[in-house]
Amino acid sequence: MWRLLLIALVAVPVFGQDVTFTLVQEQDFSQQVFGDFSEGVPRTVTFAGSTFVRSLSADLSIQSNGGSAVPCVFFDSDSQVQFCNTSSQFFSGRVTFPIVPRFASSVSFIVRGSTQFSGSSQGFIQRVFWRGGAGRSISQTYSTLRDVRAKNLGLLRAFIPPSQAPVFAFSSDQKAIIWFNDPVAPSSTSRSTTSNYNDEVLACLNTDLNVDAQGNPKCDFQDEAECAARGRDWLDGSCCGDAPYTDCRLYSDKQAICGRDAQQRFKWAALGDIGFISVLDGCPNLELVSNGVKFFTCGDVPTGFQDVERFDGVVNIAGHDYACDGRRVIECGGESPYTPNMRRTGAKLNITGQARYCSSQGRWLVSLDGVNRLSCERSGFTWTGSKCCGEQDDSLQSYEDPFVAGGDGVAGGCFKGRFVASGSYVSGSRNSLNYRGRFVVCQDENQNDRSYVQLFNGTNLSPQVSAPCGVPLQNALLTGIRQHALCFPAGSWEFTSITEAHFSKSTLWPTLVSQPRKGCCPENKCWDGAACRNIGEYSIVAGKGYRCQ
Structure with a gap:
């Protein structure tokens, strides 16, 4: 006969501690064994995977050689927790063991006791019987069961597929009551079996173990x-x-x-x-x-x-x-x-x-660095992958946090408590920006680094200094077309869609104030003060024609 068993494993009533409810499809099992066992040599029976065992018995015989002997069992490899049943000097028949219901993968049989003569007590086992099955668990905290009403764990059909099998509700802690409730006609707290898969599974605390006038457990x-x-x-x-x-x-x-x-x-x-x-x-x-x-x-x-x-x-x-x-x-x-x-x-x-x-x-x-993204962003700040930028009194107000593709966080760093995204300028200064979590400075062609030194004074940052032109910093911006950052001779970061190396180029004519005379272009292009031009292209400046060659 098949049955389904609802089990609650309830811990000591501490508010943060977990309470576990487990649905178990229960069946009667037996296994033929035929083997000797003693105190020093146990006989182990292996279940088909992790199984919830609610009851256990065995057909066995015990010979104690004139002394007393006790057959015992332990589960898995936990020989420190044994469940024993007393017997006389010679015993043969079915023994039921007073186990505490639990999940286990195996059970081992031993004999404990003394003998009047030489040798140890022996046992012989023929068949093992147990009731239980595979389980599915639902976790709650003890505090969730303390409420002004019963805790509705859901409909029975949501836990297990409906069938003709009845369901039995069991709790390993008397202080946690579990029962089946008919939503149409409310049921008593002692209703521990049902065949209606539309029933609700309810739970509550009964810490004083009292009952009502009808003998039903009474919820706190x-x-x-x-x-x-x-x-x-x-x-x-x-x-x-x-x-x-x-x-x-x-x-x-x-x-x-x-x-x-x-x-x-x-x-x-x-x-x-x-x-x-x-x-x-x-x-x-x-x-x-x-x-x-x-x-x-x-x-x-x-x-x-x-x-x-x-x-x-x-x-x-x-x-x-x-x-x-x-x-x-x-x-x-x-x-x-x-x-x-x-x-x-x-x-x-x-x-x-x-x-x-x-x-x-x-x-x-005070600091959410190294905690997690949820804590950082719920506080209104930016998570950069391993640190949080923006906490008011965090001693680490400026930091770098190298970006890891596919990682947890937003690419960028923290500068004086303010988040600077990758590809963004630092405090509006075009000669300093964040590159995928690191700060970098564009040094002008005169190697003047005074502005960046002043900008980073008072921080623990030592930004990387880049010379003009060269290979762009690829994917400084994580989206868009012009994603790559390039250090221009005037000491400012500009963006390009080209990834190849650039070289310092200049115009042959005076440019406007808004147009730098020197720029960065690939080797086969010319600089016209605003953009790179292809070989053979013309520019007309002050009535004069210029050609890129």
Whole structure:
């Protein structure tokens, strides 16, 4: 008989930690083995790939030579975690092992025990039976299951193709409930099997393991709603504001502070809510965030709250940074905040006199160099491939970042906190530009480099100096027709569509102020003050004719 099994592997309730739900197509399997095994020589049975095993038994016999023997199993190569079933001196029959359901590629059988005579206990196995199958996982964070309603994971048919097979819902953690819900007629939380692939798959937390009057597991949000209706706040089976939790203080049995919000409603702040910011503006007039051991706050700590520590600057909790904005605790939530409505990737906050930006990983950073493009661009700056240009208080205000074709970023560099794209002039100076992440200077024919030296004073940049003409810097501009940059004798960068070497050329007549007398042209062309001309072409200047030859 074929069945489908929905399994939830739920970790300790930490807000940033993953919760995994897995759909498993379950089947009864058996395999003939016929082999000896002992404590020192296990007998291993290999599954067909990674398999979720929910139950395991075997037909075997044990001989202990007058002592006691226990048949045990371990999965894969993890011999430190064993599951054993007691037996007498001699045992023959089917043994069921008290395993914890898990994914595995193999199972090994051993014998543990002592003998009265020489030799070790021996076992002989004939056939192995297990129930399970291949799985598909869905990841959530524990915090997503803490809500005012059940978490809708989607329709069952979205996870597995519909068939005639029934589906069974299983959770490896009693504190995470999973059930099937009929959208037309809402189902109880104990409905763990279904054959309707149009059912919803719902989940919630039940951290106090309580049930309703009908014996169905009761979601935390239901308990919370009942407390909230009376101006209370729920935690692990108790409402803050109900006796004995009526004073504004820490209760050791709850590992939580019972306080009040700005509207004087009772509210818990729990040490177990790691990374979650609790706002108790009424009493003790603090915003609190826990690392699991103690609370942190930005305000003055009243007498009697020894488990609360004031901090300045930044404190890191569960991988996220928290900072103070006055007496407010501000989380950099990145892409997955622990506290609703907290700052996300790209947010800016002044911390101890420095501008900091919220990265996608949840860190308040002065510099986003070396972080990632998402954090940089969400902050309003430009990502150049490995660095970020534009952060207000970044010590690295000017840098080069060589462009890699096909890489992550925009070709260019950073000059005094301003992005300079490849092919763009530096601060409007035509003798300096960025070439695919590097800064280059066009030195005039008199080798006058004073202007570029002054331009780059006070930076850590040492730009490359190019002599007039020669081979153009190819693809300085990444698009367009005239993409290649060429250093002209007057000390300015110009653009051309020609990639071959250029040579210094000049006119035989005085040119206008706007037209340089010297320019750069390929070897078989002439310079007319504005452009390169082909051999044989004529120019009329002041009534005189000139021909390129």
